[in-house]
Amino acid sequence: MSADLAPHFPPRRARVHEACGPGMHGFAAMLAAQLEGPVLWIREYWRPEVLNPLGLSDILDPARLLVAQVKDQTDALAVAEEALRNGSLKLVVAELGEPLGLTPGRRLQLAAKDGRSTGLCLISEGNGSNAAETRWRCTPTFDPEGLDSTLQHWDLIKNKSGTLGFWHVRWDREAHRETHRLRVVSAPGERPGAAHATG
Template identity: 35%
Template sequence: MNKSRTYIPKLKGGRVHEVSGDGALAFALLMAFGAMKGREALCIGSPDWLAALQPHGLERFVDPQSLVHVACPLKTDVLWAAETALRAGAVRVVLLSLFATPDGKSLRRLQLAAETGGALGIILVREVAFTSPAETRWHCQPCRQGDARGLHVSLYKNKSGVEGSWYLYGYGATEHNTGAGRLAATPAGEPVWPGRLAR
């Protein structure tokens, strides 16, 4: 492996993590792949969001048949379904899509549920709040290097480790995942995030 490569910090199980940006879903699926260990994951969101998840696009990251879709028309339903799934611990990964970062009370409930069930929770948001009790906060954007497409991922909040940013080129489970839930990448300097002031 190129000596300039390193590993992106793993997402801890039993915790809830927040991911934003146009590359959020791709990054979340990459991180979920290593945590699933051959088991199913739940994708919880609006019917429109779930309908946009095309199997052909998903198969680069995970087996589409391993993703169980839970359609919830209301935000309160998404949060309830996610909390219930995280607490039950029947799946290793729960992905949920929301327009914005949940309020502190709701996110703390999700955190407690994840701690109880031991599952990994990943929240995909389009609008980020100024603060969040999430274990980590990430911002992910598509990028290019010549003909290679990839992701620029920034870890701008981490309760228990380093922060930073990385490039993933030619990304996909085959290219980057070591089988231990670790993603090989190239360091990209200081993290960036929406507004630059959010923590």
């Protein structure tokens, strides 16, 4: 991982962070792969999309993923708070469909601090909480060579304890089983041979 992303990713432990954008699920999976142990992924049962742990197998061992399906956001926040406070999970991911207020956001932060766990809320653009430690906008990026479906553009758009930035990243499928490799790469069109590939 490049030196300029390393201070920011994985995000600070014992805090709750947010990700938005169409690549936020990939961000969550890549974060989970960087951490040890089981991951709890909380989502509302009525959502039309289905989370398929096998679909993440290039990035994350599906056996590490625990999925909790809840009735609504109130239940999702209650489960996330308890799981963060318990401390037996390194990462708790919660998909939230409604805006997250300051008070629930602070409660999650206190629970993460108590349990020394990392929380990640997957939110719609504009639905974040002022209590979030960081917020990332994650967008899949088209690879003109058609070789890399994991290519993403990550914007760090909120950071309570540092600077903002952006990176193009990809998951190294060859190395992930041994080293969990996330690589910072050049933007499409800026890579060697890109002009030839698109010309």
